[in-house]
Amino acid sequence: MFIDQVHIHVKAxxxxxxxxxxxxxxxVPKGGPDGGDGGSGGDVILEADSSISSLIDYRFKHHFKARRGTHGKGSRMHGANGENLILKVPTGTQVRLYDEENKQSGVLLADLTHNGEQVIVAKGGQGGRGNIHFVTSTRRAPAFAELGEPAEECWVELEMKLMADAALVGMPSVGKSSLIARMSAARPKIADYPFTTLVPNLGMVYSEDHNFVVADVPGLIEGAAEGKGLGHEFLRHIERTALILHVIDATGGWEQRSAVKDYFKINHELVSYAKELKDRPQIIVINKVDIPGTDEAIQELKQAVYEQALEAAGGNEFSDDFAIPQIHCVSAVTGAGVDALIAATAQMVYELRSAAAEDEKLGVQYEQIWEHQRLTRDKHFEVRNLGGHVFTVSGKAVERMVIQTEWDNEEAIAHLQRRLEKLGVEKALVQAGARNGDEIRILSRAFAFESAIESDEAIKRYNEVADKIDD
Ligand SMILES: Nc1nc2c(ncn2[C@@H]2O[C@H](COP(=O)(O)OP(=O)(O)OP(=O)(O)O)[C@@H](O)[C@H]2O)c(=O)[nH]1
Ligand SMILES: [Mg+2]
Known part of the structure; x- marks a missing residue:
């Protein structure tokens, strides 16, 4: 069975x-403070690995947990850090947050398209700092330490998208599965009724110059982009193949369809599904040319493709934009033309891969992008005015800070206030209309708002300055 979507729960x-x-x-009757820091908890990390071909490992085991950090001790002893937990997934896995209760997928956390690429899906809690860190000129003997930061936990959705180099795309029964069977060692089911292929098949094609992976996806029909037939399910698999082998039945099938109309219909479905597919390179494959009486359809299609290319180049055959896609006439049954098709596909895949490798050299650091996005989400918080001088603040980092505070220790609370201020919570509260003495709620805790910015005039000035800083 082809498993391409799973949901797992991760806890750092x-x-x-x-x-x-x-x-x-x-x-010495009472020495200085010497409380050490707690160790940090391990992260849960997903890592793309090209040697893994499915998400089957996550089908039966759904809960994954990294190790915790141990507590700090006296004599400045640092607690041990918890080990990270690295979960391997196939290259081509997309990672999203998942709302288990409502069975809904959420924001995209990462799209792991490169071998070895990683994303942190649950961040381990930092160790709390020991009291040696809180000595100031006025506070020689800090009688508090931070608790350990609680770890993140969440449900994530893993979805594997095919990472084939080329995909055979076309109407049902045009001979896509027959072609992959000719080109590779793949042995999919072949039959003379539509929608024989229900799940994508992958095949490795060995060519003299460059090997490549080809995918045979289920047939597309008009309206697929709106979910007709096996629609969406399969369009998403071709979203990421660099090259499309657009297969057309020269006979028009038992419905006597027109090859030209089929060609435009499929292109229309591709573009309606995702705009980027408009510029995705294609090789046009006219199949079943062993059957007599197909010459006319072949000529018509060639003419239509030529006219389309000319129109795209503004009617000028000599412009740089004028490019006719390659057209190959083949027979999956006799094998005619298939070797030439393989050679042309191998060459084009090679060129596309080289271009992609160039892009990578430009230094696109995917991991940094995912991590940067994670940090931004983490620091984000929201202030809500409940009316009656009550405000709530919610957000991951803010809530963690509150949980980390020993609530019956005044020094610890003052420390929390400084941390919230640093994150910009005070500013946001003032802008939301909070005044001294108002009640601020974070999680199940409530405290009175205290700010140096009191009068309306001061708030106005503060906002002006704050706006400038934001710019
Ligand atoms: N004469 C002839 N028949 C072909 C050729 N290629 C495929 N066929 C026949 O066309 C029918 C459909 O072939 P499949 O390979 O199953 O077509 P498909 O595009 O994979 O179809 P779906 O999976 O349903 O989308 C079968 O009966 C094949 O034997 C060809 O080159 N010549
Ligand atoms: Mg098929």
Whole structure:
């Protein structure tokens, strides 16, 4: 069975607590603070691995957990860090947040298209800092330490999209499966009724110059982009193949369809599904030329393709934009023309791969992009005015800070306030209309708002400055 979508629950390791401790020596009644930091919890990381071909490993096991960090100790002893948990997934896996309760997929966390590419899906909690960090000129003996940061946990959706180099695309029964069987060792089901192929097949094609992977996807019909037939399911598989082998039945099938109309219909479906597919390179493959009486249809299609190319080049055959896609006449049954098709496909795949490798050299650092997006999501928070001088603040980082605070320790609370201020929570509250004494709620905690920015005049000035900083 072809498994291409799974949902898993990931939990990173919690951070260990920082230690609150004071040095004890024989002759010193009360030494300085010496509480060490807690260790950080391990992250849960997904890593693309080209040697893995499906998501089957995640079909029966759904819960994955990284190790926690241990607590800090006296004598400045640092807790041990929890190990990261690395889960391998096939190259071509897209990762999304998943709402398990409502069975809905959420934001895209990463699109792992390169071998070795990683994304952190659950960040381990940082170890809490021990009390040695909180010494100031006025506070010689800080009687608090940070608790460990709680780890992230979430459901994610993994979806594998085919990473074939070329995909055989066309109406049902045009001979896509017959062609992949001719080109490679793949042995899909072949039959004279539509929708014989229900799941994509992959085949490795060995060519003299460059080997490549070809995919045989189920037939497309008019309206596929709106979900007709096996529509969407399969269009998404070709979204990422660099080259389309557009297969056309020279006989028009039992419905006596026109080859020209089929050609335009399929292109229309591709573009309606995703605009980028308009410029996706194509090789046109006219199949079943062993059957007598197909010459006319072949000529008509060649003429139509030529006219289309000319129109795209503004009617000028000598312009640089004038390019006619390659057209190959083949027979999957007799094998006629198939070797030439393989050679042409291999050459084009090679050129497309080289161009992609050039792009990579330009230094697209995918991992940094995913990590940057993660941090932005993490720091994001929302302020809501509930009315009656009550405000709520919600957001991942903000909530973590609150959980990390020992609530019955005043020094710890003052420390929390400084951290919230740094994140911009105070500014956002003032802008949302909070005034001193208003109630601020974060998770199940509530406290009174205290800000140096009090009068309306001061708020106005503050907002002006803040706006400038934002720009
Ligand atoms: N004469 C002739 N028949 C062919 C050729 N290629 C395929 N056929 C026949 O056309 C029918 C459909 O072939 P398939 O390979 O199953 O077509 P498909 O495009 O994979 O069809 P779906 O999976 O339903 O979309 C079968 O009966 C094949 O034997 C060819 O080159 N010549
Ligand atoms: Mg088929």
């Amino acid at each position: 390791g919690d951070g260990g607590a920082g230690c609150m401790s004071f040095r004890r020596e024989a002759h």
